Each structure stands twice: as structure tokens, then as C-alpha cells.
Amino acid sequence: xxxxxxxxxxxxxxxxxxxxxxxxxxxxxxxxxxxxxxxxxxxxxxxxxxxxxxxxxxxxxxxxxxxxxxxxxxxxxxxxxxxxxxxxxxxxxxxxxxxxxxxxxxxxxxxxxxxxxxxxxxxxxxxxxxxxxxxxxxxxxxxxxxxxxxxxxxxxxxxxxxxxxxxxxxxxxxxxxxxxxxxxxxxxxxxxxxxxxxxxxxxxxxxxxxxxxxxxxxxxxxxxxxxxxxxxxxxxxxxxxxxxxxxxxxxxxxxxxxxxxxxxxxxxxxxxxxxxxxxxxxxxxxxxxxxxxxxxxxxxxxxxxxxxxxxxxxxxxxxxxxxxxxxxxxxxxxxxxxxxxxxxxxxxxxxxxxxxxxxxxxxxxxxxxxxxxxxxxxxxxxxxxxxxxxxxx
Amino acid sequence: xxxxxxxxxxxxxxxxxxxxxxxxxxxxxxxxxxxxxxxxxxxxxxxxxxxxxxxxxxxxxxxxxxxxxxxxxxxxxxxxxxxxxxxxxxxxxxxxxxxxxxxxxxxxxxxxxxxxxxxxxxxxxxxxxxxxxxxxxxxxxxxxxxxx
Numbered sequence: 227x228x229x230x231x232x233x234x235x236x237x238x239x240x241x242x243x244x245x246x247x248x249x250x251x252x253x254x255x256x257x258x259x260x261x262x263x264x265x266x267x268x269x270x271x272x273x274x275x276x277x278x279x280x281x282x283x284x285x286x287x288x289x290x291x292x293x294x295x296x297x298x299x300x301x302x303x304x305x306x307x308x309x310x311x312x313x314x315x316x317x318x319x320x321x322x323x324x325x326x327x328x329x330x331x332x333x334x335x336x337x338x339x340x341x342x343x344x345x346x347x348x349x350x351x352x353x354x355x356x357x358x359x360x361x362x363x364x365x366x367x368x369x370x371x372x373x374x375x376x377x378x379x380x381x382x383x384x385x386x387x388x389x390x391x392x393x394x395x396x397x398x399x400x401x402x403x404x405x406x407x408x409x410x411x412x413x414x415x416x417x418x419x420x421x422x423x424x425x426x427x428x429x430x431x432x433x434x435x436x437x438x439x440x441x442x443x444x445x446x447x448x449x450x451x452x453x454x455x456x457x458x459x460x461x462x463x464x465x466x467x468x469x470x471x472x473x474x475x476x477x478x479x480x481x482x483x484x485x486x487x488x489x490x491x492x493x494x495x496x497x498x499x500x501x502x503x504x505x506x507x508x509x510x511x512x513x514x515x516x517x518x519x520x521x522x523x524x525x526x527x528x529x530x531x532x533x534x535x536x537x538x539x540x541x542x543x544x545x546x547x548x549x550x551x552x553x554x555x556x557x558x559x560x561x562x563x564x565x566x567x568x569x570x571x572x573x574x575x576x577x578x579x580x581x582x583x584x585x586x587x588x589x590x591x592x593x594x595x596x597x598x599x600x601x602x603x604x605x606x607x608x609x610x611x612x613x614x615x616x617x618x619x
Numbered sequence: 620x621x622x623x624x625x626x627x628x629x630x631x632x633x634x635x636x637x638x639x640x641x642x643x644x645x646x647x648x649x650x651x652x653x654x655x656x657x658x659x660x661x662x663x664x665x666x667x668x669x670x671x672x673x674x675x676x677x678x679x680x681x682x683x684x685x686x687x688x689x690x691x692x693x694x695x696x697x698x699x700x701x702x703x704x705x706x707x708x709x710x711x712x713x714x715x716x717x718x719x720x721x722x723x724x725x726x727x728x729x730x731x732x733x734x735x736x737x738x739x740x741x742x743x744x745x746x747x748x749x750x751x752x753x754x755x756x757x758x759x760x761x762x763x764x765x766x767x
Contacts, residue, residue: 353703358757359632364642365668367632368761369730371714373702380716384694387741430699430711482668484716485726489694 231504232322234619235329237458237465240271241577243448246414246568250345252445260289260341261297263447267337271451272462278451280305280336282324284316285571289341305333309473309609313374314518314564314572315493315602319609321576322471324452334454340573341447349443350374365483375440375521378604379432382523385490386434389537393434395544396522397425399558400438400565402549403519407562410588414444415566439522441564448573450580466583466597466613470505472497473609480606492527492603497610502533505612507596509533512612514557514582514591516575517600519564524603529558532600532610551589560589572601579613625750626730626763627712630705633752633759642669644683649760652749655683656725665723688747690717690764693726695739711735717745717764732765 244254244262252259268275275298281291282305291306305327309316317340324336344350353372354363371377385391404420407413420438428437458465476496479486488495502508509532517525526540534556535543543556551557561567561578568574579597581587595618600610636643648655657666659673660680672679694716701707713731718724731739732748744767751760 351702354632355704356632358635360635360637361642362668364632364634364646366728368627368634368759369714369728370627370631370698370703370706370709370712371728372631375700376696376698376702376714379696380694380714383696384716384741387694430697432699433697478674481674482670483726483728485667489726 232325232329232471233469233504233506234467235455236325236452236468237455238450238468238580238613239273239453239458239461239465240267240269240451240463241449241580242266242268242270243412243570243574243577244446246412246570247445248414249349249443249445252343252345256341256343256346257289259343259445259447260294260339263341263449264294264298264337264339267449267451270463273335273451276300277335278337279303280324280327280333282307282320282336282338283340284309284320285312285314285340287340288347305336311605311607313520313602313605315605315608317518317572317576317601317609318471318599318611319473319601319607321450321452321468321611322473322609325468325471328452328454336452337449338452338573338576339447339449340571342571343445344443345445351443362482375432375435378521378524379435380484381490381604382521382527383434385523385527385537388490389540391526391537391540395526395540396434396439397422398544398546398549399519399522399525400425401546403559403563403565405546405550406560406589407566410562410567413562413567414442415562434523435521438565441520442569444569446568446570448570448577450576464584465616466580467616467619469507469596469612469614469618470501471609471611472501472504473607475606475608492524492531493606493608494528494531494600494603494610497608498532501610501612507612507618512596512598513594514551514560514597516559516563516579516598518572518575518602519559520603528600528603551591557589557591560587560591575599575601576611583613583615625752626732628705628709629755631703633755633757635757635759641671645669646759648683649749649762650751650758654686654688654747654762656686656722657681658684665725667725667727686719686722689721689767690719690727690745692739692741692743692745693718694741695731697735697739713739715739715745715764727762729762729764732763
């Protein structure tokens with residue numbers, strides 16, 4: 227058996243998205259949004275949509291691959307895959323699963339997609355409106371611990387306590403996303419900048435998260451096309467090679483009633499080392515970072531657990547200037563991400579990582595060779611991915 | 620203390636056991652003024668929340684065992700933005716995660732009784748207060764905490 231790795235075996239050939247809308251404002255049905263994003267990604271890749279033979283998604287996307295394949299008139303369906311787990315934890319894993327299928331010969335052209343029109347379905351940030359509740363939720367809901375923000379705030383509170391992290395560190399993460407969104411015409415928060423005063427004066431959602439520490443909820447769809455590395459060379463865009471993908475979580479991360487042994491964590495402690503090992507790069511080699519913002523505290527812990535700085539360095543490292551493209555030490559969430567571009571469940575972060583490699587980001591970082599995405603902190607499973615230029619192979 | 624009957628306004632989902640009855644002894648225990656958690660007969664491991672099997676030794680022989688309601692605040696949050704219609708007029712409230720150091724460091728969730736804007740100190744000792752909702756249908760009891 228040869229070396230077991232995805233490194234360099236697949237590439238992203240094309241990316242596409244719909245217009246990004248505020249929550250509930252998409253004029254199209256969610257399924258139509260999914261089709262529109264897939265067609266856009268195919269056009270970008272220079273690939274006939276009928277050639278798609280696989281679908282990969284996450285977080286219980288409602289848009290069934292067989293229905294998509296029928297609607298698109300694809301010649302055949304060879305791979306249909308759902309990454310288990312909620313939130314955006316599957317964003318990178320979906321890329322990994324698609325790449326594994328392509329590298330393993332199970333499919334030739336897989337689309338990774340996510341579509342959300344929450345106005346047509348239920349929102350995430352709303353508690354369960356039911357008379358009774360059972361199981362693990364019964365241990366939390368009757369105490370008013372109901373929403374994702376409330377579920378994760380205690381992790382961050384403990385992390386801040388353990389490592390002396392200040393609110394300003396979270397603020398810098400929020401400000402970086404909003405700064406980048408101002409140059410991004412796709413961004414829902416384009417034209418709505420954020421400064422320190424506005425952040426400081428914003429209301430608490432749940433301590434330690436203020437309003438601007440929390441992601442938006444949006445409508446839209448995004449897609450990216452995964453093909454064998456050799457094929458990507460013949461397509462219009464500079465290929466972005468998949469260097470590594472890792473997903474999962476560490477020991478008993480899902481222990482009920484907030485009993486995870488490593489509680490104050492983004493869930494990446496065991497995942498990140500596998501990622502860097504497969505990609506054969508170190509955090510120092512990474513040129514630009516996209517890190518899923520459900521809440522800024524989750525980004526902070528993700529960056530620590532991926533080795534970009536130690537927890538005790540967070541207050542010093544997380545200064546806004548360090549996080550801005552093009553000149554910052556570690557440009558972060560350069561499209562505006564979930565906070566300010568669009569809450570496309572983190573697939574917009576994958577698209578931005580590819581744009582940085584191609585050089586067509588709205589906030590381009592010069593000479594990007596290595597581009598990382600950390601997907602869905604604090605849930606389980608989480609996942610992360612690293613993409614590289616041909617020079618990294 | 621305030622005049623309020625309960626720490627939180629009424630109308631949040633009431634806890635009931637699952638169809639398979641896994642957590643039934645816990646909820647019944649609270650109504651009888653006992654805090655019962657799972658302990659493994661074979662390896663003596665304490666575990667929480669309820670599970671069908673000991674996660675340490677894989678024994679299915681778990682006994683619901685009474686614990687004293689003494690713990691320490693492991694983490695906390697103060698909620699300001701209500702996400703449930705029952706809490707529209709609630710104002711801020713505190714949720715705590717309490718570690719039971721005498722029982723394998725298991726953690727239990729509850730509210731910290733008292734002023735919702737009081738200072739919360741990680742590591743501070745707290746003791747359990749059972750909050751009986753006898754008039755609710757179904758009746759239930761919540762495990763709450765206050766500074767010792």
C-alpha cells in the first residue's frame with residue numbers, strides 16, 4: 227500500500243456562490259439557491275455541470291444529492307456524502323470527503339456545497355419552543371441554556387479564566403472580519419464598518435460574547451468543484467491543491483451535560499496535528515487564515531489549538547493590525563467570514579481560501595502559497611483543511 | 620431574595636425522561652429531594668450525564684447513587700439576550716457549570732440563585748437548592764445552586 231494521504235492528489239477547480247442575503251430575504255427557494263451556486267462553480271471551473279458525479283455536504287443540508295443530480299441532468303451519480311455533525315464543523319471535512327472519493331477513484335468530479343435559506347426553515351439561534359424536553363437537552367434547556375451562543379459561552383469563559391484572555395482579543399477578531407467586508411461587494415455587512423467604540427458599546431448576547439462576537443444568520447448557497455490534481459492543470463484557473471484535511475475531536479468531546487474532559491477548547495486539540503502532518507507544513511508556513519466564526523471566542527481557541535500562538539500570547543497577538551490583509555502578520559477571515567460576509571455555514575471561508583491562492587480575493591495577501599481553513603469550533607466533529615499552490619507540492 | 624417563585628420565568632420546556640427511560644431515576648430523585656448520579660459497580664467510576672454504559676470499563680452495571688449537593692463553579696455565563704418567548708421579560712440570568720470534586724469531578728448545569736448581576740467567581744464553593752415545580756404539568760424539579 228502506498229502512503230495514505232490526500233496531499234496533492236486533488237485540487238479545487240472552481241468556486242461559486244449566489245448573492246448572499248440577510249436572513250429570510252432570499253427571493254429563491256433553498257434548492258434553487260443550491261443549483262445556482264453549483265452552476266456558478268462549474269462555470270468558474272470550465273466544467274459542464276453534467277460531468278458532476280458526486281456531491282458532498284455537511285450539517286444535514288436539506289438538498290438531497292439524488293434530486294440535485296436529477297435536476298442538473300448529471301450523467302451518473304457515483305458519490306453522495308453527508309458529514310455527520312452540526313454547525314459548520316463539517317466544512318473542511320466535506321472537502322476532505324470529496325477529495326478522498328476522487329483520490330480513491332470513487333468519483334471524478336465532486337461538488338462540495340451548502341445551501342441555507344433559513345427564512346424558509348427554522349433558525350439556529352432560537353431556543354426550542356416545545357412543552358417538554360428529554361435527553362441531554364433536558365439537562366440544559368430548563369435552565370435557559372438553549373442556543374448555540376449559550377452552549378459555547380461557558381467554554382470561552384473558562385478559557386479566558388485559565389489563560390487571562392481579555393475581551394479585546396475577541397474584539398480584534400470581530401474588527402478584522404468587518405474591516406475585510408468593507409472591500410468585499412459580496413459581503414452582507416459591506417458598508418457597515420465596525421470600530422472599537424461600536425463594539426464596546428454593543429449589547430451582551432451572553433457574557434463573554436457581545437453582539438459583534440456572534441455570527442449572522444443568512445440565506446444563500448456556495449459550492450466548489452473537486453477534481454483529480456492532473457485534471458486541474460488543464461482547467462482555466464490556477465489550481466489550488468488539497469494538501470491536507472483532518473476532522474474529528476478529542477477524547478469524549480461529546481460527553482453529556484458539558485462533561486468533556488478538555489472543556490475549554492475549540493475541539494481542535496487532536497485534529498490540528500493530523501492536519502499539519504498530512505499537509506507537511508507548519509503553522510509558520512501558513513500565509514493566510516480563514517477560521518470559522520460562530521463566535522469570536524471559538525476563533526481564538528481555534529487559532530491557539532492550530533498552533534498560531536500560545537493561549538497566553540492571545541492578548542498580544544490578537545491586535546487588529548496583525549490580522550488585516552495585506553500587511554498583517556496573520557491575515558484572518560479576509561472576506562469578512564461568517565461575521566460580516568455571509569453565514570454560509572463556513573463554505574464561504576473555503577471559497578475565500580481558494581481566492582487567496584488564485585490572487586482574486588477582495589483583500590489579497592501577496593504571494594500566498596499556503597491557505598488554511600478551520601471549520602466550526604466547539605462543536606464535534608470539527609474539521610480543518612489546507613490548500614496550496616503548485617509550488618508547495 | 621426576590622419574591623419570585625422560581626429563578627426563571629415559567630414556560631421553558633419541562634424536563635421529562637426519554638422514551639427509553641435512561642434519565643428517569645435522576646428526575647424522580649430530584650422530586651424526592653435526592654441528587655442521584657451514575658456510578659459504575661465494577662470500576663467505581665462516577666459519570667454524568669446519564670449513559671447506558673460506563674465509559675471507563677464498558678460495564679453495563681451502573682447504580683444510581685446519591686451525592687451531596689456540594690460543588691465548585693467550573694464555568695459560568697450571564698445571558699442577556701432571550702432566545703425563548705418565556706424569557707422575554709426575564710432580564711439577565713446566570714447559568715453555572717458546577718464541578719463535584721468529591722464525585723469524580725463530574726459537572727452539572729444549573730442557575731446561580733440570587734442577584735442576576737452578582738459577581739461570579741470560578742472556583743467558588745456552591746451548594747445545591749432543589750427548585751420544585753409541583754404545579755406544572757408534568758411536575759418536575761430543577762437542580763439549582765447558590766454560594767455556600
